[in-house]
Amino acid sequence: MNRPPQGWPKTLRQWARTPLPWSLAALLALTLGMPALRPLFAALFPELDRPVYQQDSFAALVLAHVALVAASSAVAIVAGSVLGVAVCRPAGRAFRPLLESLLAMSQSFPPVAVLAVAAPLIGFGEAPALIALVLYGVLPIAQGTLAGLDAVSAATREVAQGLGFAPWQSLWRVELPLAAPVILAGVRTSVVINIGTATIASTVGAKTLGSPIIVGLSGFNTAYVIQGAVLVALLAICCDQLFERLQRRLSAWQPRQEDTAESAALPPLAGH
Secondary structure, eight states, X not given: OOOOOTTHHHHHHHHHTSHHHHHHHHHHHHHHHGGGGHHXXXXXXXXXXXXXXXXXXXXXXXXXHHHHHHHHHHHHHXXXXXXXXXXXXXXXXXXXHXXXXXXXXXXXXXXXXXXXXXXXXXXXXXXXHHHHHHXXXXXXXXXXXXXXXXXXXXXXXXXXXXXXXXXXXHIIIIIHHHHHHHHHHHHHHHHHHHHHHGGGGGGGTOOSTHHHHHHHHHTTOHHHHHHHHHHHHHHHHHHHHHHHHHHHHHHHHOOOHHHHHHHHHSOOOTTO
């Protein structure tokens, strides 16, 4: 008879003491069980004929919201990290002030204004929402990339150069692994911001958790607004806690800068 590992009760207790599983459980319970709360919302808002949003299922709205945020964040991660790396290289260092100015300008445009301009040009739906979310998501990632690479000491770069690394090898095998926790912090900020900002995509026809909020605001239905806002908040909290857990593990794994440069130069062992 197979016995479970001796440490599994302790692991379960440690997992249960963290807020992440409870946040995920609350998100799942409200996503699937919101219609069951109809008596509660009917009691809180007796003047409403339809106290629970029913035009779409909340599960479909959550999945559509996550897909929109994931797509826009993927583009923002690629664009922000590539731009950040490019202006940290000697060939692109002169363009760093220009990049920082352009990124700051992109944050000065309200997402609603971007949607209002993009929707008539490319149509309604997810496309204009993706443009607005990418513009808002690039800045934190680019800033994290710049800060992470700037934190790599000159001595570490000299060690990598002394070990015979080409510039691209030093970047890929030394600098980026050391900058990863700071870059991940920028990604975390970008994704959490986009989860909240994606709600306005419903104003141009995209299906998100902003749909009950927009319908509730236009129809003076506070119950709809509360239902959409609570799910958006829980989704942002779960995502933030997932990134926090990932950052802790990455920071614990990260070696010293000099050790990274030296270990990257070691050939792999036979049989590995």
